[in-house]
Ligand SMILES: Nc1nc2c(c(=O)[nH]1)N=C([C@H](O)[C@H](O)COP(=O)(O)OP(=O)(O)OP(=O)(O)O)CN2
């Protein structure tokens with residue numbers, strides 16, 4: 001089994017007012033630095049000797065980063081409730097058409113030691 005990973009970061013704001021009571025810290029608009037790691041998996045490399053060209057992975061991730069970086073996530077379609085869990089699944093669904101070997105997406109806030117992983121079952 002082979003795995004290939006690529007990471008990128010983005011900065012964004014959000015609020016989670018629907019998850020908590022009024023006045024709770026999460027209900028106020030606030031920002032985080034997010035770190036994303038996407039993992040591709042294959043039993044064996046393809047005929048070119050790789051799972052996927054890193055340039056292809058980077059280009060797909062750049063497109064996603066462009067939608068998320070310096071944005072208010074609640075206003076991004078599909079991210080109306082922007083928890084790490086929802087963000088991980090949103091990124092997976094956005095990348096999987098162009099990265100067929102995509103196995104999972106990890107989204108973390110390194111400064112808070114908080115990590116969520118979504119894996120295709
Ligand atoms: N399972 C999850 N739990 C929480 C999520 C999440 O996405 N998945 N998100 C949050 C909020 O985004 C919250 O803002 C996270 O911050 P928190 O852990 O409370 O840390 P602080 O904001 O207190 O850290 P600072 O040092 O003040 O930035 C909560 N839970």
Ligand SMILES: [Zn+2]
Pocket residue numbers: 014026030032
């Ligand atoms: Zn938050």
